[in-house]
Amino acid sequence: MKAFDVLPLNEWFPGGNEPLIIAGPCSAESEDQVMATARELKKTGKVRVYRAGIWKPRTRPGEFEGHGAEALKWLQRVKEETGFPVTCEVATAKHVEESLEAGVDILWVGARTTVNPFSVQEIADALKGVDIPVMIKNPVNPDLSLWIGGIERLYRAGINKLVAIHRGFSSFEKSAFRNEPMWEMAINLKTQHPELPIIVDPSHICGNRELLPYISQKAMDLDMQGLMIESHINPATAWTDAKQQVTPEALAQLVGNLTLRKPESQNVEFVSKLEQLRQNIDKLDDQIIQKMAERMQIVEKIGEYKRDNDVTILQVNRWEEIMEKRTSFAKALNLSEAFTHRLLDLIHSESIRRQTEIMNTKPVEHA
Numbered sequence: 001m002k003a004f005d006v007l008p009l010n011e012w013f014p015g016g017n018e019p020l021i022i023a024g025p026c027s028a029e030s031e032d033q034v035m036a037t038a039r040e041l042k043k044t045g046k047v048r049v050y051r052a053g054i055w056k057p058r059t060r061p062g063e064f065e066g067h068g069a070e071a072l073k074w075l076q077r078v079k080e081e082t083g084f085p086v087t088c089e090v091a092t093a094k095h096v097e098e099s100l101e102a103g104v105d106i107l108w109v110g111a112r113t114t115v116n117p118f119s120v121q122e123i124a125d126a127l128k129g130v131d132i133p134v135m136i137k138n139p140v141n142p143d144l145s146l147w148i149g150g151i152e153r154l155y156r157a158g159i160n161k162l163v164a165i166h167r168g169f170s171s172f173e174k175s176a177f178r179n180e181p182m183w184e185m186a187i188n189l190k191t192q193h194p195e196l197p198i199i200v201d202p203s204h205i206c207g208n209r210e211l212l213p214y215i216s217q218k219a220m221d222l223d224m225q226g227l228m229i230e231s232h233i234n235p236a237t238a239w240t241d242a243k244q245q246v247t248p249e250a251l252a253q254l255v256g257n258l259t260l261r262k263p264e265s266q267n268v269e270f271v272s273k274l275e276q277l278r279q280n281i282d283k284l285d286d287q288i289i290q291k292m293a294e295r296m297q298i299v300e301k302i303g304e305y306k307r308d309n310d311v312t313i314l315q316v317n318r319w320e321e322i323m324e325k326r327t328s329f330a331k332a333l334n335l336s337e338a339f340t341h342r343l344l345d346l347i348h349s350e351s352i353r354r355q356t357e358i359m360n361t362k363p364v365e366h367a
């Protein structure tokens with residue numbers, strides 16, 4: 001995939017290798033709340049950008065939908081008094097226009113907007129010829145192409161200071177998280193577009209304060225470039241997302257407790273040891289692939305027998321037996337049940353796919 005010619009984060013937002021920490025309330029509720037939160041966050045010395053929701057996309061109508069343009073004045077005051085660059089979410093061309101007029105420094109596109117190419121295009125069109133950094137959250141559904149498509153729309157409008165925000169994905173399954181982290185999505189984006197900075201939004205992944213440190217550390221361990229965390233002067237009284245906001249003090253503690261790691265080390269001993277271990281992995285991976293190919297050859301042979309004898313592909317009893325035996329063997333070797341199940345499921349799907357192909361080809365006629 002073609003790389004985006006974006007500016008590295010460090011070039012437009014100097015800060016060494018420190019993670020970019022963006023914090024502030026979910027919603028701008030009042031001038032006092034916005035200012036008090038900003039002053040406390042400033043005192044911590046841990047935050048580099050101040051955020052606040054001005055227009056709030058709510059699931060049901062009739063709930064607090066943000067103060068709109070009026071609250072932009074409060075952000076201006078935050079800038080003047082604290083020196084923080086400020087950022088807010090925009091969902092329409094009008095939001096963009098009003099934010100630019102108010103001197104908002106960085107814009108972000110929310111998850112519910114990224115799902116809709118019409119909306120992202122409207123924002124991109126409103127930004128043509130404007131030199132401003134834009135951050136774009138992943139769409140609510142786990143669709144990497146849609147996320148990249150949104151980034152591309154902004155990029156084509158001439159925005160070259162772009163940041164992707166990983167905020168997790170909606171899921172039917174009940175879990176400890178408000179939005180499933182599905183880290184593989186961010187990892188795939190990073191792999192396809194290493195030039196694009198990615199930051200993580202632990203507040204929306206977690207939906208509660210308790211899990212924030214875990215997700216924030218994980219983001220650092222996965223080499224993400226920053227965090228956007230909701231912080232409120234008095235979270236218990238927050239009008240929106242009260243459970244996931246933290247006080248400025250708690251935010252400072254969370255950031256202070258992060259272990260920062262670097263993607264590489266120049267230490268000679270480390271490098272040679274790593275090289276040795278990677279050679280072992282290379283050997284084992286080759287063996288795994290070879291064994292997998294051997295297994296599939298047998299599966300194909302079985303497929304031919306089944307076709308010639310009109311026997312179904314799916315053999316539930318046999319498959320159950322395999323699952324049970326392999327899982328307990330794997331467990332004894334310290335492999336997790338979840339991993340073993342996923343691996344076996346993948347193998348089974350491939351077996352079925354191959355046998356389906358064989359079933360649909362005629363046997364070679366023997367004279």
Ligand SMILES: O=C(O)C(=O)C[C@]1(C(=O)O)C=C[C@@H](O)C=C1
Binds near residue numbers: 313347348
């Ligand atoms: O044992 C079979 O009948 C096979 O076709 C092999 C296999 C497998 O991959 O192990 C594939 C499909 C069946 O559902 C069960 C097992």
